[in-house]
Amino acid sequence: MLTMPGILWLASYPKSGNTWMRAFLANLILDAREPLPLKRIGEICPSEPAETWFRPLSERPVDQLSAKEIAGLRSKAQERVVSLNKNVVPMKTHSYFGEDYGHPIFSMSATFGAIYIIRDPRDVVLSAADHFGKTLDEMIVMMANPAGLGAAMPGTIVHEFLSSWSNHVESWTKWNHPGIYTVRYEDLLADPLDQFGRVARRFGISNDQTCIERAVEHAAFKQLKKLESDEGFIERSLHSEQFFRSGRAGGWREKLSAQQARQIELDHGVQMKRFGYL
Numbered sequence: 001m002l003t004m005p006g007i008l009w010l011a012s013y014p015k016s017g018n019t020w021m022r023a024f025l026a027n028l029i030l031d032a033r034e035p036l037p038l039k040r041i042g043e044i045c046p047s048e049p050a051e052t053w054f055r056p057l058s059e060r061p062v063d064q065l066s067a068k069e070i071a072g073l074r075s076k077a078q079e080r081v082v083s084l085n086k087n088v089v090p091m092k093t094h095s096y097f098g099e100d101y102g103h104p105i106f107s108m109s110a111t112f113g114a115i116y117i118i119r120d121p122r123d124v125v126l127s128a129a130d131h132f133g134k135t136l137d138e139m140i141v142m143m144a145n146p147a148g149l150g151a152a153m154p155g156t157i158v159h160e161f162l163s164s165w166s167n168h169v170e171s172w173t174k175w176n177h178p179g180i181y182t183v184r185y186e187d188l189l190a191d192p193l194d195q196f197g198r199v200a201r202r203f204g205i206s207n208d209q210t211c212i213e214r215a216v217e218h219a220a221f222k223q224l225k226k227l228e229s230d231e232g233f234i235e236r237s238l239h240s241e242q243f244f245r246s247g248r249a250g251g252w253r254e255k256l257s258a259q260q261a262r263q264i265e266l267d268h269g270v271q272m273k274r275f276g277y278l
Contacts, residue, residue: 005082006112008090008203010045011097013143013168014150015127016119017185018092023224024196025090028206028215035218046081048093049150049157053077063154070158071100075107082110088203094150096163097171105161112179115199116172119185120277121165121268122252122261136260144267169271184275186249192216 010025012018019041026044027036036044051062054077058065065073081089095105121143129139132151142148143165150160162168173182181202188195196216200206217223252261265278272278 005085006088007048007078007081007110008088008112009048009106009114010090010092010117011114011172012094012117012119013121013124013162013165014094015124015131017117017188018094020188020219020221020224021115021117021196021199022090022092023219024199024215025205027218028200028211029090031211032215032218035223038224045090045092047157048078048091048095049152049160051156051158053081054158056080062158063152065158067149067152067159068101071103071105071161074100074103074105075110078107078110088112093160094162095160096168098161098163100161113203114172114180115203116180116182117185117188118169118173118182118275120249120252121272122256122264122277123185123249124165125260125264126251126255136256140260140263140267143264164267166268166271169268169275173274189249192220 010018010021022045023036023038023041026032026041029044030036030040054062054065054070054073057073057076057080058069062070081091093106098105125136125139125143128134128143129136132139132142134142146164146167148162148164150162152159163171172180181199183195183199193213193216196219197209197212200212200215206212256264265272269278
């Protein structure tokens with residue numbers, strides 16, 4: 001079991017499989033005998049931009065702070081997370097690995113390691129457009145914007161600095177560091193037991209194959225989709241009918257025009273080639 005204090009970042013561009021990874025880890029860490037309710041996933045693997053981490057650091061309400069002020073508090077908020085816990089905290093982030101308003105987005109003193117999940121941007125655009133309430137063409141533009149932000153939700157979460165899809169991927173994967181592990185969404189789909197098992201063993205979460213198998217079953221896409229149907233999911237966007245949509249790879253071939261697919265490939269070809277998408 002994890003013992004060294006720090007944050008294990010579960011990082012990805014939005015709609016790339018982050019919640020799937022969180023569901024697996026939450027079920028594994030608790031060794032759940034039944035699939036965990038979706039609300040428990042957020043308790044075990046919380047979100048970095050949640051306002052709750054920032055509130056004790058400001059005399060003013062967090063939703064009244066500027067984006068620059070939030071950027072200045074981010075490292076302190078992460079260090080507060082670690083100070084409140086005796087163990088490693090798996091924590092979701094969609095932020096670019098770099099700086100925001102001249103401040104580091106991630107505190108290295110608060111960091112244990114990172115799992116970076118990458119997905120074909122041609123599939124990301126389909127799911128992200130639904131999530132952000134944009135047309136496909138608008139989402140293609142957003143994914144190419146180096147100044148791209150994830151919108152804050154006053155009272156709930158602060159903004160995240162996404163940058164472009166390519167910048168996001170490069171920022172997390174350019175480091176040859178044993179503490180950062182990159183996994184492709186498509187490989188998770190192809191062999192979830194093998195891929196999730198590698199994650200569990202690499203970070204010392206569990207070597208128990210039976211526990212890993214059970215957690216993989218509890219986090220299966222069909223299971224998560226059923227849980228959302230039964231109990232709802234607080235992380236569902238107001239723009240979307242459901243958070244867990246299709247969970248497929250390659251759906252872009254049916255949904256994108258040739259011109260749209262080509263534009264994504266022009267925008268992100270370098271990183272797509274690095275990870276076998278071209």
